[in-house]
Amino acid sequence: MLMKTAAQTLAEQLCAVFAQRIRDRLLAPGARLPSVRLCAQQQKVSPSTVVTAYDQLLAQGLIEARRNRGFYVRDVPLAPMDSAREAMISGANEAGADGGSLMLTMPRQRAPLNATALIRGMFHGVSNKPQPGMGVLPKEWLETTFLATAVRRSCSVEALNAFSLQYGEPAGDIGLRRALSTKLAGLAVHAAPEQIITTMGATHALDVVSRTLLRAGDYVMVEEPGWAVEFARLDALGMRILPVPRRADGPDLEVMAKYCEVHKPKLFVSVSVFHNPTGFCLSPSSAYRILQLANQHDFHIVEDDTYSHFAPDHATRLCALDGLQRTIYVAGFAKILAPNWRVGYMAAPKDLAERLLDTKLLSTLTTPALLEKAMAWCIDQGQLRRHAERIRTQLDAARARSVKLALAHGCTFASDPVGLFGWVETGVDTDALSQRMLDEGYLLAPGALFHARRTPSSLMRINFASTQEAQFWKTFARLRDEQLRL
Structure with missing residues (x-):
């Protein structure tokens, strides 16, 4: 609340509110500030107070005025290490740019901070x-008694010494991978334990796939509207995003076909079941045509099934129809059980498994054996299902x-x-x-x-x-x- 009796003027207080939100990324670069008139009415101050506050923000370099359009948030300078990383990303983007002619092609732009504003x-x-x-679900929904039991059963003195004093299995705990193989079979996704690799959450799995199959400048098809973090993550890696409109029965296949002809994308990222944010589910006919396009134009599909625990088992999944030939299945447990355990996994074609594992090892060396063993117990004992x-x-x-x-x-x-x-x-x-x-x-x-x-x-x-x-x-x-x- 702006206070007339405060040591600061109303304009200084209003400026401080906006400045803090910009620095905390609650107002993302490119976001438009309320008009002077609207802000004055919302905050119950005079328009001149708002003009003064906006002038102060301009002087601090936090916003910019665009003629006849209003005031917009500028990109706040990053820390030195982040600035160097941004420069590398920018250089990779410029090196890979070759200017596609298709009207639907995305111009290069800085997306990551838009997503992190929400995070x-x-x-x-x-x-x-x-x-x-x-x-995520409210934490009181996720509270259980069996998580603590699972951890206790997994960390006897002997077991704790065994997996704490050395790195775990590169692909992940074999007990968990066997449990996941059985679980996936219930979704008609047939993957041997050797095709399953555990990760530090589903987002890490998506990152491993991208770093294995793509190089800076490659084209990637992503459903739109879609998960803000996925747009940001791919942009940060220097990929060229091709947004595919998401319909009720699946992605716009005509747009996908045009992208394939013009840009030869290397990857399609899809949420088939309970798509975020629309809730749409893929139809069998759309799934069939997507797989036809993938075979015809030689691209892989990564299917993010993050919301599988909320969905019916019989929902159409590309990985089930394709038999993990061109598809890679990604999921985790953060949404349903333990957000901070960071246990995720991917099921991949046999000929890609070793390459994906190499990329995982370069980024994490190993995965947390204790939590993976505890998760396996939760699955095997039926606790996760109930x-x-x-x-x-x-x-x-x-x-x-x-x-x-x-x-x-x-x-x-x-x-x-x-x-x-x-x-x-x-x-x-x-x-x-x-x-x-x-x-x-x-x-x-x-x-x-x-x-x-x-x-x-x-x-x-x-x-x-x-x-x-x-x-x-x-x-x-x-x-x-x-x-x-x-």
Whole structure:
């Protein structure tokens, strides 16, 4: 709250609020600040106070004024080590650029900080309120008694000495890989333990795949809207992103075919089941045609099945239809069980397994044997399955309440509400709305974050588990209506 009696002027206070958010990456580079008139009405100050605050931000080099367009966040200078890394990435991007002619080709742009704005917000503790933009379940949902039991059973004195005083198995604990092989068979994905490699979470698995199959300047097809971190990660590696519109039954196949003809992409990254953020699931006919394109144009597919624990086993998966020939299956347990255990894995074609393992070893040398053994126990004893069933029941109830509240407060859904996330139409620019909601202690996930090139959007992604309270929706509706009036 801005206080007239404070030691600082109102303009200085307002400048400090925006400056802190920019430095904390809660306002990402390229984000537009509210107009002078809108900001004045929102903060209940005079337009001259806002002009003074924006002038101070300009003087600090934190924002820039664009003629007839408003004020935008500039890229805050990075630490020396990060600056050197940015220079290397930039150089790799320029060396690999050769200017495609297809209209849908992405221009080069700095995406990583847009994604980390949301991640940093998750860890900054905006408030003690439920956070609609979070990508994980509330921690009270994940609390169990069997995790501690699993760790205790895995660390007798003898066992602890055995796997603490030396590196673990390069591909990961064999007990866990056997358990995962059995688990995958239940999804009709048949992978021998030798085809499975454990990782430090699903994101690490995606990174290992990218570093193995791609080089800076390569083209990669990624579904859009899509996971903001994946756009950022590929951009940081110097890849050239080709956004493929995601439809209800799968990716836009005509766009994929054009990309294949013009750019010869090396990889397609897909979330077939409970796609983030739309919740769409792949249809069998679309899956068949995607695999045809992959065979015809010689590219691999990495299938991110992060949300498999929320989805029915019979859902269509590319890896099941392809038999792990051109496909690589990636998943983990952070969403359903233990976010900080960082246990993930990939199942790969036999001829790629050794190459992927080499890349893993270059980045981590090994993986945490204790937690992998504990995870294997959770799977073998049926604890993970029973826990997932309980979470699905809880999530179904939460989703019903959240959808009812969203509709009651004037929102609609751009896709059927299923899974963990809802793709919500708000009717206003959610970039602007997200900053106003932050004043009220709520972190939103605006639609612009889920596009390879950040553009204004009236959509937002909500976490059904964190949007069950009427107070959030009342605050949302009040600020949205204010924005509509202005």
